[in-house]
Amino acid sequence: MPKRKDLEKILIIGSGPIIISQACEFDYSGAQACKALKEEGYKVVLLNSNPATIMTDPDLADATYIEPVTVEVLEKIIIKEKPCACLPTLGGQTALNVAFEAAKKGIFKKYNVELIGANEEAIAKAEDRELFKKAMSEAGIDLPRSRTIYSEKEGQDALNFVGLPCVLRPAFTLGGTGGGIAYNIEEYWEILKRGIDLSLIHEVLIEEYLSGWKEFELEVMRDTKDNVVIICSIENFDPMGVHTGDSITVAPIQTLTDVEYQKMRVDAIKAIRAIGVETGGSNVQFAVNPNDGRMVIIEMNPRVSRSSALASKATGFPIAKIAAKLAVGYTLDEVPNDITKETPASF
Amino acid sequence: MRAILFLEDGFTLSGESFGTEGEAAGEVVFNTAMTGYQEILTDPSYKGQIVCMTYPLIGNYGVNIADVESKKLRAEGFIVKEKSKIVSNWRANKPLGDYLRENNVVAIEGLDTRALTRRLRDKGSMKGIISTTDFNAKTLKQKLDKTPSIVGVDLVKEVSCSRAYEWEEDLGIRRLDGVEKQKFSVVAIDCGIKYSILRNLKELVEKVIVVPAKTSLSEILKLKPDGILFSNGPGDPEAVTYVIDTAKDLIGKLRNKELKVAVLGVCLGHQILGIAFGGKAKKLKFGHHGGNHPVKDLETGRIDITSQNHNFVIPPETIPDKELFQTHLNLYDRTPEGSRHKKLPVMSVQFHPESGPGPFDARYIFGEFIKLMK
Numbered sequence A: 001m002p003k004r005k006d007l008e009k010i011l012i013i014g015s016g017p018i019i020i021s022q023a024c025e026f027d028y029s030g031a032q033a034c035k036a037l038k039e040e041g042y043k044v045v046l047l048n049s050n051p052a053t054i055m056t057d058p059d060l061a062d063a064t065y066i067e068p069v070t071v072e073v074l075e076k077i078i079i080k081e082k083p084c085a086c087l088p089t090l091g092g093q094t095a096l097n098v099a100f101e102a103a104k105k106g107i108f109k110k111y112n113v114e115l116i117g118a119n120e121e122a123i124a125k126a127e128d129r130e131l132f133k134k135a136m137s138e139a140g141i142d143l144p145r146s147r148t149i150y151s152e153k154e155g156q157d158a159l160n161f162v163g164l165p166c167v168l169r170p171a172f173t174l175g176g177t178g179g180g181i182a183y184n185i186e187e188y189w190e191i192l193k194r195g196i197d198l199s200l201i202h203e204v205l206i207e208e209y210l211s212g213w214k215e216f217e218l219e220v221m222r223d224t225k226d227n228v229v230i231i232c233s234i235e236n237f238d239p240m241g242v243h244t245g246d247s248i249t250v251a252p253i254q255t256l257t258d259v260e261y262q263k264m265r266v267d268a269i270k271a272i273r274a275i276g277v278e279t280g281g282s283n284v285q286f287a288v289n290p291n292d293g294r295m296v297i298i299e300m301n302p303r304v305s306r307s308s309a310l311a312s313k314a315t316g317f318p319i320a321k322i323a324a325k326l327a328v329g330y331t332l333d334e335v336p337n338d339i340t341k342e343t344p345a346s347f
Numbered sequence B: 001m002r003a004i005l006f007l008e009d010g011f012t013l014s015g016e017s018f019g020t021e022g023e024a025a026g027e028v029v030f031n032t033a034m035t036g037y038q039e040i041l042t043d044p045s046y047k048g049q050i051v052c053m054t055y056p057l058i059g060n061y062g063v064n065i066a067d068v069e070s071k072k073l074r075a076e077g078f079i080v081k082e083k084s085k086i087v088s089n090w091r092a093n094k095p096l097g098d099y100l101r102e103n104n105v106v107a108i109e110g111l112d113t114r115a116l117t118r119r120l121r122d123k124g125s126m127k128g129i130i131s132t133t134d135f136n137a138k139t140l141k142q143k144l145d146k147t148p149s150i151v152g153v154d155l156v157k158e159v160s161c162s163r164a165y166e167w168e169e170d171l172g173i174r175r176l177d178g179v180e181k182q183k184f185s186v187v188a189i190d191c192g193i194k195y196s197i198l199r200n201l202k203e204l205v206e207k208v209i210v211v212p213a214k215t216s217l218s219e220i221l222k223l224k225p226d227g228i229l230f231s232n233g234p235g236d237p238e239a240v241t242y243v244i245d246t247a248k249d250l251i252g253k254l255r256n257k258e259l260k261v262a263v264l265g266v267c268l269g270h271q272i273l274g275i276a277f278g279g280k281a282k283k284l285k286f287g288h289h290g291g292n293h294p295v296k297d298l299e300t301g302r303i304d305i306t307s308q309n310h311n312f313v314i315p316p317e318t319i320p321d322k323e324l325f326q327t328h329l330n331l332y333d334r335t336p337e338g339s340r341h342k343k344l345p346v347m348s349v350q351f352h353p354e355s356g357p358g359p360f361d362a363r364y365i366f367g368e369f370i371k372l373m374k
Helices: A025-039 A071-081 A092-104 A120-127 A129-138 A152-162 A185-198 A258-275 A306-315 A319-327 B037-042 B096-102 B113-123 B137-146 B195-204 B217-222 B241-255 B268-276 B361-373
Strands: A009-013 A043-047 A063-065 A085-087 A146-149 A166-170 A180-182 A204-208 A214-222 A228-236 A280-288 A295-301 B002-007 B012-017 B023-031 B049-053 B077-080 B106-109 B126-131 B165-167 B182-190 B205-212 B227-230 B262-266 B282-297 B303-313 B324-330 B336-341 B346-349
Touching (some): A009 A025, A009 A092, A025 A043, A025 A092, A025 A306, A025 A319, A043 A071, A071 A092, A092 A120, A120 A129, A120 A258, A129 A258, A129 A295, A152 A185, A166 A185, A185 A204, A214 A306, A214 A319, A228 A306, A258 A295, A280 A306, A280 A319, B002 B106, B002 B137, B023 B113, B023 B137, B023 B282, B037 B049, B037 B096, B049 B113, B106 B126, B126 B137, B165 B195, B182 B195, B182 B361, B195 B205, B227 B241, B241 B268, B262 B268, B262 B361, B268 B303, B268 B346, B324 B346, B346 B361
Parallel strands (some): A009 A043, A043 A063, B023 B049, B049 B077, B077 B106, B227 B262
Antiparallel strands (some): A146 A204, A166 A204, B165 B205, B282 B303, B324 B336, B336 B346
16 A cells, blocks of 8 residues: 555654653654654654654654643644644653543544554553453463452462462552562462452452563564564563663574574564554563573563664664554555665565 | 685685584585574585574574484584574573584584675585685695585485384474364475474374385375375485486376375475476575575465575476466565466475474465365
8 A cells, every 4th residue: 555645744742751761762763753754745743842852853843842741732732733643653652651541532533633553442452451461362372370369268279370489469559569579388378468458459460470581572563464574583681570671682582492483473473463553563572481481472562662773773674764654554565675775674 | 623614716714613523515505594503404405515604693592302303413514603602591401512513513613604605695605615624725625626516416315214104293382373183194205304394294184104205106105195295305306316206207197187196395395396397497596595585475465484495496487387387486586486286286385384493474385285185
């Protein structure tokens, strides 16, 4: 499909202030997207509260709003600028959250603005833990073992299923306290009893504790023709428990055998289809138990992630630029591969 | 210990030995797979070849007992930029260097594999020798001159099994979705067959029998197969005349409707079937070796990332039987990747649907083979 002619003006949401290891990555992706969309002849409106970015330079977008990245501001800009579409997948979690909130409030519908890149349903499936678990298990992808219980009586059964060590997270406690990690049976029962008491609804989520597991990421792209490409595989130097943003990461994956890597590749493709990201990049994260090789999916971001910048530089495949082009209707086989110049981006 | 790589055009690179001491000569090819070195080393199709890995760090996940494609190491020699000093994987039982030494494979690291790959790409694959004992260009050249080229040489007889056996292992850890086994029996003609082909077949059908490459068609038919597979294998397909004869016999009987059996050819098997249909093999400049070749299914438009390992190709224009049509195309260099017969239950692919190593995208080919049996 060629680019869409029904869109004229597109609103890009930026990432706002710098938070954990989220500095210029989203400036890079946002700036690439601005350029790509302008190159295609669209008018670009930008919302980003961070003036210390390249993307807010005056000549990058047609209109730039250095305002707080919030639903209220977003709505005001929509009223004033009347964009046809909003692209929320290039400004990190901040942009995605704001767009999701606005979608839930019906703002996009109200002003007839189309959410492109990832729709409300896909964002919900990727962001809501329960919907995510459901989508993944339906797709046949292994998840960390977990169980929600409502009384001490169910504790033994949950322990047998989840195993040790495990994380216990009581729901609705004052100040979010009362949880903990149990390494042995004594600790398990102690935290469980405390958690059930502290939880206002007597609910405790018990989850397999993945600390020390190997952590991997795949950068995946999909288009409306269902072409899926793996742009880059990444291995975190530090294991689970150390935030990716604080870790050294290496591309490609270093310590998986071919069979293990191929299974991860298949699962990542299944995941992007199950979540329903139709146009753009996603970042799919896995953990692998270093003792028995069990592989579980941890999360999936239906957007350009902080690893995308690394992946773009490591492979020469400009993820954000191509994500922007897919969002306006191109398919991967229509976009030239920036490395080869001759072949399309579909492989 | 010092080691040297010497190519027939005089190009020389120096590095360190990390395999067994001695000398190894063969056709030097480069492989672009980032993972799967153990599968590559044990792939019988690499008989007669020295493999250079383009990925710069090899050995990271060690070796294990399961990821083998045959019962021994087949590559004549192994070239890497850097051998990993540490091993990290739950299945690893030894480092790569030990594995190479125990199995008498000569290997060299610490040389510029990019320069080597560029040279092979520009000039085409050529013979080379790795030595840890002789560093004299003159004597190395003499040894290389005595090494036969892979053109016109039957390497299949060196890797085929000596007697027929039944294969029992299914996909195991390589399984994605469980499927019901069909009550079919498949005979695989072993030209240097990879275990992954057999694992994929055993996953789908009840009985898989492997027979030596020299088995005649009448012997094969005594086993009452529903499907016959012409396997992958090393070297020049034109040199494997006895398997070509089997294929010709089989095609003749299928044409005369004397029997009903489905036929699948993989890699060398694809080439052998092409020759049996009247085609002529051509050597590629530097071959396809890697796990990332995009192949388009011409019927559905679907693109699969495939595993490949071949130096020869059968150009479709050399095949007189126009009922044999092209089913797949390599999107890198537009070379043919598969064919199928309009009337006979015969299909074949140039790529490796079993991967091992490489993406699982093309496994559906085995399913198509089963459909032909029905």
